[in-house]
Amino acid sequence: MQPSTAIPTNGQVPPADSGADRTFLQRLVALFVAFFERVMPNPFVLAVLLTFVTAILAAIVAPRNSPATIVTSWYNGIFTILAFAFQMILVLVTGHALASARPVERLLQRLMATVRTPSGAMILTFLIAAAASWLNWGFGLVVGALVAKEAARRVRVDFAWLVAAAYTGFMIWASGPSSSIALAQASHGNSLNVVEKLTG
Template structure:
């Protein structure tokens, strides 16, 4: 029965889920029509909001592109590739490969979401080189690890409200991570997902005659052209000393940032760390640039689609539609069920506003006011927004773009499996937020 449900989900998505670029165009139209109907905005007002907001995520787009590039470059260094190869050898068959990639992706995403996306995808490719396993499910399993990111160390909502001077401090004060990330209910949800996600992925493994395999030769990295030292420029490109000096300078900065200044993880420091480590571990500028040329080929989707998502976010936020949706769903709640309805509303809003920090900015006024009026647990309500944001990433292909770029697949290839994880994880998270 489970295989039948999975096959139906995969066929449904393969038939009806368009390319992510078409998906974002359709979402733009849906958001615009909803804003006009619900918020009584004129077509020209919506078009102006959309156009003004179209470039609102330029810095974030560059950050996300660098997550893809620097993560790919770091993972392609000889030491990391050897480590991934050794880990892949632990897989004795298709089933163990699915479980292994799920656990690695979950652990990496809990540490940092960008790290998890890249490592999961690259590890899936390495497993596919060594084990005969359905490649679609293997990559979907890598992406499913992304479910836990907002309940982990890089969760933008819990980190925001734990930071001195955050925009809601006058209403809720500082909420430490001991009440959010490390609270019993959140830890229990994370542990439950660490058990359920690999098992569900394993149960979805199709029969051999239904599986889609990939030729390992197609996943091989392109060999680097032979280098020469005929010119002074060649000597610079092959200089280990030059790479070492810059790499050690980067390590010195990272030591000062984390140890001396007690800095926290964020996108910029993650990208900086990956970039410096990649330069150091590749050994020479020439090897480093070769890995960049390989990595950059998969970044087209991010570059062209993220501005459209910025436009959708502008429509949702500036028109008031996101707040209206949140208010409508949260109005159904009591003090006991506020977390559940907040989770559901956050999942819906995330389809149109796929940004954890941006979503908290949109929903926090509604959630904070509702929690205070009902006497509900504020940290739990905030984490409900966080989990809702992470939950429907199994339906929204926005964050799958880096994974798909690395793996060389289309969204329709993996989202059918992710749809099953959407339903299973939704039950687990809802129960944890409501009853623990």
């Protein structure tokens, strides 16, 4: 099936119609999006700001702690989760590599070729994203975006609904084999590893 002429085929998905064609809700959403895009810092800046806020609160709540004690606690805290952080990085990197593979892209295109209606596009986007997220949350993140873009090329539908459908499917990732809790529970020496505590 050829892509719809209403949607560009160069990989760029257009925003919702502007001006008088927009509803009040669409204009309100666009206002919030524009505000947060200009004001909201990127995640790294947020992490740095939260680090300083936490240090200040630690000094207020426990005034007897010296700055050296607070910095040492922060340093030790980072390296206690190093193994877990590396597991999460591997989940994301391997999931992204798998989702970007050409055979997977062709499979997604074939699945989305069956879409004929906006509701069908959203349902299929949700189902594919949910299945991918259950398998691997890093895989699901990328697949959800790819499927949403592919659906937008084939069916005339508000792209925001497709994004919502894709990331609604992402909700089940914690029930799959890449669940953070499951990985923590399976790690040697982790306090959540009840099986290891009981069996030694």
